[in-house]
Amino acid sequence: MTAERTIKLAIAGLGTVGAGTIALIAAQGRLLTDRAGAGVEVVAVSARDRGRDRGVDLSAFEWWDDPVAMAREAECDLVVELIGGSDGVAKAVCEAAMEAGRHVVTANKALIAHHGTALGRLAEEKGVALGYEAAVAGGIPIIKAIREGLAGNRFTRVHGILNGTCNYILTEMRETGRAFDDVLEEAQSLGYAEADPSFDVDGIDAAHKLAILASLAFGAAVDFGNVHVEGIRRIAPLDLEFARELGFKIKLLGIAERTEDGIYQRVHPTMVPVQAPIAAIEGVTNAVETFGDFVGATVLQGAGAGAGPTASAVMSDVLDVAAGRRAPVFGVPAERLTPAASLPMTGHVGPYYVRLRVIDRPGVIADVTAVLRDNAVSMESIIQRGRDPEEPVDVVMTTHETTEAAMQQVLVAIDGLDAVVEPPTLIRIERD
Structure with missing residues (x-):
């Protein structure tokens, strides 16, 4: 099958994922064409070290020392950003590409976590796609x-x-x-x-x-x-x-x-x-x-990571662009992405595990349970490993459901007890 059209890619960043993406395209060219109804071709690349051996042939691609200039000026339809980092060059590459009317695909979770809403709005304003499947959980779609x-x-x-x-x-x-x-x-x-x-x-x-x-x-x-x-x-x-x-x-x-x-x-x-x-x-x-x-x-x-799984996720976004499939960047139009009420951790309610290291002497457990009582926290179970009046021992307790705020007060009070020899360890329990 010969594709009637070809989508041309410029790749910024040639680390593990960048090299993996090039290798995937080389290995799966016919499959990609069949599934997207269009050819996929890398035409330009950019990275910091031109001479590094990355295990793939780069000779057919135009090399750019400046990835931002490549994103803005290269003869391509889509820019794949694989540089990383929440700001600086990675952000500038994505913005330059979209301002120039080019689609963007990125594996950069820090960039999307910090600037995803703004970049999503820019993509919709410019009528281009912003794909980030590879930014979360590697090869899991x-x-x-x-x-x-x-x-x-x-x-x-x-x-x-x-x-x-x-x-x-x-x-x-x-x-x-x-x-x-x-x-x-x-x-x-x-x-x-x-x-x-x-x-x-x-x-x-x-x-x-x-x-x-x-x-x-x-x-x-x-x-x-x-x-x-x-x-x-x-x-x-x-x-x-x-x-x-x-x-x-x-x-x-x-x-x-x-x-x-x-x-x-x-x-x-x-x-x-x-x-x-x-x-x-x-x-x-x-x-x-x-x-x-x-x-x-x-x-x-x-x-969740690695050259193959992450390149697979990158390619899923590229093929969507090639096939003309488009969904809102975050599932709804960008103008509807408004800040939600964010609830503080202190309001979390659930059971807890607490491990204490204490001097094994009479009254220690009574002191601990008094702290729980004073903060309205109910103990579910308690386990003590060993008994040695000469050495500290480990005591573990689990609680019934209570608030994070109450547990943090409990930890401070328990840490202040004379018999407790190191800061308590707290782990939240999820039973659902």
Whole structure:
């Protein structure tokens, strides 16, 4: 089959995903043409290091040292932005391309989390597409699922494992009993974590993705600034052992909920029941679960990163443009993307897990329960490991449903007790 027309691409950024996208087009050219009714051709590329070996042949493409100039001036229909970063060159590339009437596809979750609403409005003003399937959960087609496949539903909640690095670390810690630092070093050696892993393990990467999903699911402006964010650095192997004993697994979850009063957005370690679908997701795999009023719960899982899965997501947006398929960037017209009421984390209601390290002497538990009583928090269960008057011991308690504000007061008061020898560890429990 010979395509009557060809969509011409300029690619800004030739890292893992950029090279993967070029390799995919080279390998799947006929398939792409058949599925889009148009050919897909790379005509221009830009990156910082022209001489680097990327494992793909770049000789047929026009090289641009300035990606912004390429986005504005290259003879192309669509610009693929794979530079990364929430501002600077990446943002300028997307704006220049759209101002010039070119479609944009990006894998840049930070850019969309910080500037998605403004970029969506610019795309609609200029009559071009802005695709970002690759910005959330790698090869999982969650953007199209929410925006198109499940468009007949109002969503009350979306949550998921949105960072494969953290999921890998927690899986290995639970299965091997090794400490966080040890497993993190292994993850870095395997290429699952960067030399500076803070973006992943401190929850920022997952928070970017959650802000995008919340906007899409709830039809509101992207609101990264109001995402509550915690990472996994303080999770110890002992917490994973206690979780198993209590019938839970610990996952770093991104959770967005819509209530009558507004929207909660939160990223933090979470105890989930072992029978929950999300609990079965291990290693570097990602998963997203949505809750729609007509469809109920839907779970999508798959590779959350990597050259192949992310290039696959990039190409899905490219093929939509090639085939003339268009949907509003965030599911509704951009002018309707208004800020939603953002609810503070202090209003969250749920059960909690708290681990204490205490000096084992008479009256300690009575002091702890007095703190709970004074803050109107009801204890559900308590577990003590070992008894040694010479050494601190671990005590774990779970609570019935209470507010985040009350639990934070409890933590401060417990931390001030003489018998408590290190700051308490708190993990929120999700039973649904």
